[in-house]
Amino acid sequence: MAKVLILGAGIAGHTSALIIKRRLGKNHEVEVISPNSNYQWVPSNIWVGMGLMTTDQVKFELFPVYEKLGIKFTQAMAVSIHPEGDRNSGKGYVTVRFVDGDLKDTEKHIEYDYLINATGPRLNFAATEGLGPDKFTESVCTFQHASHAWESLQKCFAKMDKGEHQRIVIGTGHPLATCQGAAFEYSLNIAFEIKKRKLDHLAELIWISNESELGDFGMGGAFIKRGGYITPTKIFAESIYKEYNFRWIMGAGVSKIEDGVIYYETLDGEYHTQEFDFAMLIPSFAGAGMKAFNKNEDDITSEIFVANGMMKVDADYTPKDFTDWKASDWPSIYQSPVYDNMYAAGIAFAVPHPISKPMKSKNGNPIYPTPPRTGMPSGVIGRIVAENVADRILTGSTQHKHKASMAKMGAACIISAGYGIRHGQAAVMTVFPIVNDWEKYPKWGRDISYTVGEIGLAGHWMKLFMHYMFLYKAKALPFWWMIPE
């Protein structure tokens, strides 16, 4: 009997768990470790942050689902990986720390034959002084944060109702933050709501971001087909923001927040401040912060993880100039180069380099977006890792038949810009591939026939449909496995 241990029950880890258990059946053991007893459909946190969905609509308890499927669930936090086991046993294990209940603060060793690290991003608010919901800014990265953001936003609306002017700032809270798409989506939802409430004259809407230009989204921007024309995402995003009366501050590395004030540096080397009444700024992302040790208990963390804590996989990490980046630098099977029974899925794997051109301010400080890894690639990577591990267990083959490079994979992104069956709106963008490939597609960097963007009501319906469809799948309800990632 083989034992597969999965760290993390988010989009990547949960997808892996469901698929691997379905493939392996009762003859092998699957265990999931996660500090959170809930599964949350993170993309819908935007709607929680607008009071349009309750936190219960975007999450559910994992225990019953895993019990039904015969997957063991341990609610704990993985703190270290021991791929060679200890001196007595050569079997790899993970040390977990309990974060809740009677066992709180105690530790346990859990052995594995195959390990899938799907611990996602650690929200690194501490990297920017004053950032985060327990300091001066809001976040929509978790359902708890989104719910807190909605409470603050309501206060803003109440002040506007009384005729008070409000300055609302949305964007990135660190010079190297990612996830611009989520912040952009939240900004459009706020603008839509302000328009609906006829409060436009009292709101100053500001976008602040480390992208060198609007519409970069951490993927170097894109050329999209729209209504028969080829448009850069810069124009696409600018036209939407013009319509909603936004001002945008680009190439901004936010370094510090004080009560109502954002401190930032721009690419031209100037230092500025921006005042706010409400600010939602995405923090930088880091890895889960796990350590790794060999059987002699030597610290091998730097062999397994890169400096920010993301796990090294089959990517080409050789430092290269922007002009030398290649699609083939990107990993396709997400296997550790050091221990072949370890994999990383979703945001937990270390990218070889950014997608957007790395920029530095005139003072030499890096200011650019790190690559986004949205739900679709996270789910797809979770699936292929699960399929390959299941193949290894069931057939003994060490071939990896299933591959999913972000330089060969497309992604669809639906950016809602207002809620409602009749009046809702969303910008739908599909890009293929996610990582631009200038060798294969010299003209546009991507396949222009699959890289498209439209805005309208249909996109909103699609986003709503996806919310219910992906939660249905995550709950492993009948025929869940027929739903793609």
Ligand SMILES: Cc1cc2nc3c(=O)[nH]c(=O)nc-3n(C[C@H](O)[C@H](O)[C@H](O)COP(=O)(O)OP(=O)(O)OC[C@H]3O[C@@H](n4cnc5c(N)ncnc54)[C@H](O)[C@@H]3O)c2cc1C
């Ligand atoms: C507000 C917002 C909106 C978004 N909207 C979209 C969208 O519209 N479309 C889209 O495609 N993508 C969207 N994304 C991105 C998408 O949510 C992520 O790509 C996806 O959640 C990444 O999946 P993951 O499994 O790698 O990480 P996560 O979903 O974050 O899961 C990580 C898991 O690991 C667990 N974990 C953390 N540390 C440990 C540890 N030490 N030990 C064990 N477990 C641990 C966590 O509790 C969690 O269960 C959005 C993101 C945000 C923040």
